[in-house]
Amino acid sequence: MTSRxxxxxxxxxxxxxxxxxxxxxxxxxxxxxxxERIATNCRFTEGPVWFGDTRQLLWSDIPNDRIMRWxxxxxxxxxxxxxxxxxxxxxxxxxxxxxxxxxxxxxxxxTEYDGTITVLAExxxxxxxxxxxDVVVKSDGSIWFSDNGxxxxxxxxxxxxxxxxxxxxxxxxxxxxxxxVAIDDMARPNGLAFSPDxxxxxxxxxxxxxxxxxxxxxxxxxxxxxNGRVFFDTKGWADGIRVDTEGNVWCGFTGGEGEDGVxxxxxxxxxxxxxxLPERCANVCFGGAKRNRLFMAASQSVYALYVETQGVxxx
Numbered sequence: 001m002t003s004r005x006x007x008x009x010x011x012x013x014x015x016x017x018x019x020x021x022x023x024x025x026x027x028x029x030x031x032x033x034x035x036e037r038i039a040t041n042c043r044f045t046e047g048p049v050w051f052g053d054t055r056q057l058l059w060s061d062i063p064n065d066r067i068m069r070w071x072x073x074x075x076x077x078x079x080x081x082x083x084x085x086x087x088x089x090x091x092x093x094x095x096x097x098x099x100x101x102x103x104x105x106x107x108x109x110x111t112e113y114d115g116t117i118t119v120l121a122e123x124x125x126x127x128x129x130x131x132x133x134d135v136v137v138k139s140d141g142s143i144w145f146s147d148n149g150x151x152x153x154x155x156x157x158x159x160x161x162x163x164x165x166x167x168x169x170x171x172x173x174x175x176x177x178x179x180x181v182a183i184d185d186m187a188r189p190n191g192l193a194f195s196p197d198x199x200x201x202x203x204x205x206x207x208x209x210x211x212x213x214x215x216x217x218x219x220x221x222x223x224x225x226x227n228g229r230v231f232f233d234t235k236g237w238a239d240g241i242r243v244d245t246e247g248n249v250w251c252g253f254t255g256g257e258g259e260d261g262v263x264x265x266x267x268x269x270x271x272x273x274x275x276x277l278p279e280r281c282a283n284v285c286f287g288g289a290k291r292n293r294l295f296m297a298a299s300q301s302v303y304a305l306y307v308e309t310q311g312v313x314x315x
Contacts, residue, residue: 005037005278017261017276018305024266025273028248033306035275038295039070039077044157045297046240047090047134049098050287057287058098059297060087062157065104070302072288086151086158089134089191089240089283091315094141101132103151103158108132108143108172120172121145121179127164134191134240134283137314138198140222141174144182146189146203169203169225182225183216191240191283194218195267196247196312201225204238204251211237213251213265232269235259240283240297244309248272250294252281262296277303286311 004011014031043063050057055072058080066082067090081087086104093099098111099120106129107122120143122129130149137143148167151158169183169192183189187207194201201216203225212233216225236255243249247267253274254260261277262284279299287293291310296303 003278011035019274019276020272021274022266022270022272024248025264028244028246028307028309029273030306030308035277036304037301038075038304039068040301042068042300042302044282044299045302046088046282047101048283048285048287048295048297048302049090049092050285050291050295051092052287052289053096057285057295057302058090059295059302060084060090062086062088062103067100088150088157089132089145091135091137093137093143094139094314099135099137099143101135101145103131103133106131106151106158108135108145120177121170124165124170124179124181129170130163130165130167131158133189136192136194138174138194138222139314142222143172143174144192144201145170145172146192148188148190148206171223180223183228185228186214191238191252193241193243193249193315194312195243196245198222202231202241202243202249203228204241206237206239213238213241213249232265232271234263234271236263238263239281242284242286242315243312244286244307245312246309248309250284250311252283252296252298254280261298262294275305285315 011034015034042061047060057070067080069080085102089101108120110118131151133146135145152161171182186205190204190206215231238251240252249265253263262275264273281298
């Protein structure tokens with residue numbers, strides 16, 4: 001049987017690939033919105049980030065060493081930057097500038113308004129970072145990013161090399177630019193996102209096994225993450241994550257056929273819904289004029305879906 005993605009035929013509402021597992025998801029899953037594939041022919045997509053001022057979505061196509069761009073008005077897909085130094089996670093700071101995790105150069109960068117590149121972090125205590133993976137910006141201007149060596153494990157997603165530092169989550173102070181260790185008790189920190197009130201930080205841990213997602217309390221005037229504990233541990237695993245204004249955690253998810261796509265967890269850690277895709281999903285972001293359109297970077301393609309909630313700022 002030909003799949004919906006191959007034949008491109010209309011989908012009868014409600015979209016059968018939007019699966020509610022809890023009444024809390026039914027309130028935010030629209031019955032008359034369908035999953036759309038807006039771009040394809042990539043090798044491994046990651047790091048979607050929305051630019052409302054230009055009505056464009058950017059995302060990383062890591063093995064092709066480029067950042068791609070989709071125009072909401074025309075649907076056109078083009079190359080935004082190449083080489084991208086094997087860019088992975090992206091976000092915007094509170095001034096609207098692009099923040100990028102470069103796994104190939106093992107640094108975190110900011111793209112200025114004129115297009116020039118500023119290096120925000122590449123070494124800690126004289127040693128080279130292992131390769132920033134994902135990033136989020138807090139309302140105080142601080143930048144929090146995971147550094148997990150994904151780009152030095154081989155030559156497909158970066159350049160094979162040796163780690164000089166442990167895998168950690170770092171924080172860059174929004175006023176001083178000082179780089180400090182925020183979390184150092186995870187095996188391989190990956191996606192991360194703050195709760196709506198920024199009192200909690202969710203962080204995905206992706207060693208070989210087990211892969212889990214944790215939550216930390218933010219203390220000391222937003223300076224430190226403490227009291228890490230498991231937020232959810234279920235079949236399959238998360239990668240990149242974002243949070244909506246109701247506190248739900250939206251996870252790019254790998255679970256095999258019938259579970260690949262996006263998994264949505266309520267603030268209490270219960271799985272409440274799924275968005276099923278024909279590919280593994282690595283990362284997500286919210287965008288559109290009302291921040292109510294979910295963009296999903298999934299292996300070779302990028303998908304979009306309107307939902308009845310909004311993403312929090314900073315992701």
